[in-house]
Amino acid sequence: MASSTESITWSAPSNIALVKYWGKLEGQVPCNPSVSLTLEKSRTHTTFSWAPKKDPGLGVELEFSFHGKSKPDFEAKIKKFLEGQLSSRPYLAQWRLVMESRNTFPHSAGIASSASSMAALGLGLTSLDWAHQKRTTPQSPAEYAQFWSEASELARAASGSACRSLFAKAALWGRHPEIEESSNLRAVPISVHKDFQNLKDAILIIDAGEKGISSRAGHGLMNGHPYAQARFERAKKHTSICLSALAHGDWESLAKVTEAEALDLHAMMLTSDPWYTLMRPNTLAAISKLVAWRETSKAQVCFTLDAGPNLHLIHTPGSHDALRDFIQNELTPLLQEGKWIDDEMGEGPLSWDSHSSPAHGGH
């Protein structure tokens, strides 16, 4: 990134939570800490361009497109977010901003794109901050650490779990007594054992349709939920177990806590008022088949679920080939058009401008 650039592209990955964020307080503050793996292939690329406004007014001027087409609903959402930033970033009112965004995964893949797209937004806005307020770009590892931290905070403000997409391998979001630098306002990178540096995620597309109830509504239903306090306490304990399993390369603990978290999340939906479920019959059918196959194959694989019907099969590289064959031979009939995505842990965001090729910055 050079301070003279008038455009920058950020490629931000999605992430998959092992310990789930479910329930929030005012100001996008999580009710419990969460832990995620950063993905590699499921990404949003957003090019941010800025030029002085022709007609300088007080508001934000934004043009947003997705895969080359205007998206008025998304544009309005981002504009509202940027307007909320004007008091701390008055420079935003001087520019005409253009954001051109695209996902590397198909629109109908049933993968939530808010984590990667809002992480890209946080990064773009942080680049603008550095260019216009600090008049520099990060150079040293310490400056990069500061940059990622600021971008994570903005991504959180835009869409909670997006803040975890900023870091290589794995991240923790939410205050946790065992990790001094942990915060409710931004995510931090966490230590991952060498045997777990290349964990894989087979994303099984059970149903690619829009979900019936948004995450925002789901978080809201945790207010006054009969099991909310027990859930938040359990998530804190699960965070300790998950952090330790990731740091020590303890597969059994990681698999157990990951599945418990997925089931807790969906149990909260089943027991909220009104109740709902985002799982589909084929979600449960695939879980049953997986568990039976794991018994006999001894493969190191476990499942997790986002707020949707699709399964993420987290597994070690040593189990990858056997799992791929199992998915192709046994699970394909349960998947929408037989679709699945062969993803893995990644190195976090990439950026480039007209003068440079993609680079991971300070990672």
Ligand code: PMV
């Ligand atoms: O970041 P949101 O508001 O879309 O909520 C994400 C919630 C889960 O995906 C279900 C869990 C998580 O921690 O990612």
